[in-house]
Amino acid sequence: MTTAIQHRGPDDSGVWVDEKNGIALGFRRLAILDLSPLGHQPMQSASGRFVIVYNGEVYNFAEMRAELEGRGASFRGTSDTEVMLAAIEAWGLEAAIRKFNGMFAIAVWDRAEKELTLVRDRMGIKPLYYGWFGNTLLFGSELKALRAHPAFQGEINRDALALYLRHNYVPAPYSIYEGVYKLPPGTYLTIRPDTPAHEVAAQPYWQIRQTLEAGAANRFEGDEQEAIEVLDAMLRRSVGLRMVADVPLGAFLSGGVDSSTIVGLMQAQSTTPVKTFTIGFHEQGFDEAQYARRVARHLGTEHTELYVTPEETRQVIPLLPALYDEPFADSSQIPTYLVSKLARQHVTVSLSGDGGDELFGGYNRYFMTNAIWRRIGWMPPAARKLLSQAMLSVPTAAWYGIFRLLGGAMGELQGLPNPADKAQKLAEVIATPSPEVVYLDLVSHWKRPGEIVIGAQEPLTPLTIRSEWADVPTFTEQMMHLDMRMYLPDDILVKVDRASMGVSLEARAPFLDDHEIIEFVARLPLNMKVRGEAGKWILRQILYRYVPREMLERPKMGFGVPIDLWLRGPLRGWAEEYLREDRLKNEGYFNPAPIRQKWQEHLSGQRNWQYYLWDILMFQAWRDQT
DSSP, X not given: OTGGGGGGOBSEEEEXXXXXXXXXXXXXXXXXXXXXXXXXXXXEOTTSSEEEEEEEEETTHHHXXXXXXXXXXXXXXXXXXXXXXXXXXXXXXXXXXXXXXXXXXXXXXXXXXXXXXXXEOTTOOSOOEEEEETTEEXXXXXXXXXXXXXXXXXXXXXXXXXHHHHHSSOOTTBXXXXXXXXXXXXXXXXXXXXXXXXXXXXXXXXXXXXXHHHHHHSOOOSOHHHHHHHHHHHHHHHHHHTTOOSSOEEEEOOSSHHHHHHHHHHHHTOSSOOEEEEEEESSTTSOOHHHHHHHHHHHTOEEEEXXXXXXXXXXXXXXXXXXXXXXXXXXXXXXHHHHHHHHHTTOSXXXXXXXXXXXXXXXXXXXXXXXXXXXXXXXXXXXXXXXXXXXXXXXXXXXXXXXXXXXXXXXXXXXXXXXXXXXXXXXXXXXOSXXXXXXXXXXXXXXXXXXXXXXOOOOOOTTTOGGGSOOOSSHHHHHHHHIIIIIIIIIIHHHHHHHHHTTTOEEEOTTTSXXXXXXXXXXXXXXXXXXXXXXXHHHHHHHTTTSOGGGTOSOOOOSOOOHHHHHHTTTHHHHHXXXXXXXXXXXXXXXXXXXXXXXXXXXXXXXXXXXXXXXXXXXXXXXXXX
């Protein structure tokens, strides 16, 4: 099981077995702090009562260590793992994990109580899967570790497959397999030998919903300048703590607001040039390297950029099923892997700007949803449906001519990357009856996945259960809440974790793995985040202290590759093999007719169905390799 995840920890390995009690813990180590054998895991506490394996970093370990030393604790090494064990002994498990500031997936065995507790960090940065197979409980950082055990049985969960087609990822607590679950962010699970599996439930110790509700009920009372000063200081501290490592360290840099802010804060606290990394693409509309280069030059970083050819980019595709371990179809997985691979040639740790969009209101949907509804909400439903049908009948290529003729929402779309895709997305949502349904439509790929997956009933999720929604003043804040509940942990953070750990690189997210920042930002009023039709207002004010405003004035770009063109060109034969009607019918997972229809429409150029088709193709490729 540990060999299967050797890429997550190539520096050391360890196994601890208590045969009498039927427990075994295994670990692969990527050495970041205390590179000596004193950082070896599995690690036992000073008394021998607790044994731990843990992936991640707890950044406030130094201040906890000082507090524990004041209570009489002594330490052999300098690792955060040893401090965590001492904290659990001193304060108890739940009180200790509430103190941990960082990213972590933890398994702790209590030898006195004969209890195993699994813990996942607040935002879900680090993965943790678990499942029962007969009387055997298996858990691990990736599904491939569970699959290595002889008790594992991998029956595909068709209901989870339907969720995957809607979202392009499998949301927690589900996994692609029956009986295997993801531990939800901010929870812990305690297993006792005498407790039946069906009675074991994850317990929350921190929740984003309650955090946002508490922030809305206790707004920051200072003015804008005071808020900027407080946030700047908090971000400086967070970034500074995440620059602590006993190995080379750098940062991903796209030249956008989030990564530029992180690098600006790093360089301001570093006596030497920070190492920064960017991938460049030759395809127009996909290349961010030019923007990153300008920011790196201004900040004086030691910048490395690598322009990759379309052929080099496509060579990543066969690696994706094994890398992501369950079906995952966010195509920015490809450049994320490439930039991780580039960074790993120079550093072992890389900081990223992940979470900036969700936390500070950066996605187009946060202002486009309301803008769209203001323009179409007055129209009778029948008229909106007719307009939607008319727009959907326009071939993809024809949209570029239409932009020159139309203003309003169409004119605004013209300034965005891939405007034809955005226009067709707009056409799909025009017929929806409310802003809430507009949002669900915007974050969905296949709109009725239960009709595509044979024998599936799509489960309810926080998106579709109103009682799970946060009590916040505006629907924009609700969208941000729902994105932080699902899209962020199950898409963005999965993408970065598997891509980086796949090349033995640790990615750190200063916006997200410091819960005090999240709790402060939750108290800020919406107009400090979203103003008009632009997001991240307060973050931009901080960034402008380090990088001139004019360097950042550009439309938001996704971190993508031209899958739509590749499917009509060099990937066509590969895709056709997976999408053959007889193959789909024989395999028995999908209803072939709607898939074949979208494939034909895509090939003809009538529509761009890249996102829908990539969902199917990534499942097919994954199933082919497992």
